[in-house]
Amino acid sequence: MAGLGPDSEIARIEARLDAEMAAFRTDTRLAQGSLAAFAKARxxxxxxxxxxSGGFAHRxxxxxRSDxxxxxxxxxxxxxxxxxxxxxxxxxxxxxxxxxxxxxSSV
Known part of the structure; x- marks a missing residue:
């Protein structure tokens, strides 16, 4: 089936991240810093x-990147x-x- 492979899933995640970043409110210095830090780590x-928890593992x-x-x-x-x-x-x-x-931003 078309559109169900790993490349399309990655593209969908990238689009979601792009949309979240575009919609993120940066009306405070703290928010601007949060967005910049996320962009740098992305x-x-x-x-x-x-x-x-419970011993489950999922893909x-x-x-x-890890800090x-x-x-x-x-x-x-x-x-x-x-x-x-x-x-x-x-x-x-x-x-x-x-x-x-x-x-x-929670850490």
């Missing part, structure tokens, strides 16, 4: 296995973004969910 989405997409402690991922099953902490087992969902910029 990467082309790449598949990664994310660990969840998700990293959308920011050594955290990264933002897109969760296709839930259709939203999440903040993950880095662990020896890979990224671990810590329950901070929502928009990509807001997740990134």
């Amino acid at each position: 990467i082309v989405p790449r598949a990664v296995t994310v660990n969840f 998700c997409y990293s959308v920011t 050594g402690t955290y990264r933002v991922i897109y969760m296709p099953r839930a259709d939203y973004f999440a903040l993950c902490v880095e662990s020896v087992f890979g990224p671990l969902d810590i329950g901070v969910h929502g928009g990509a910029i807001e997740c990134h």
Whole structure:
């Protein structure tokens, strides 16, 4: 089926990130800094296995590079973004969910 491959999913995530960045309100210095920091950390989405409470693991997409402690991922099953902490087992969902910029700005 057309449009269901990894490239189209990456394109869809990129479009969603572009739209979120364009709509993000930057009427304060803090908001401007949040957007700039997110833009600097943003990467082309790449598949990664994310660990969840209860021993579950799902294929998700990293959308920011790791700062050594955290990264933002897109969760296709839930259709939203999440903040993950880095662990020896890979990224671990810590329950901070929502928009990509807001997740990134929460730390």
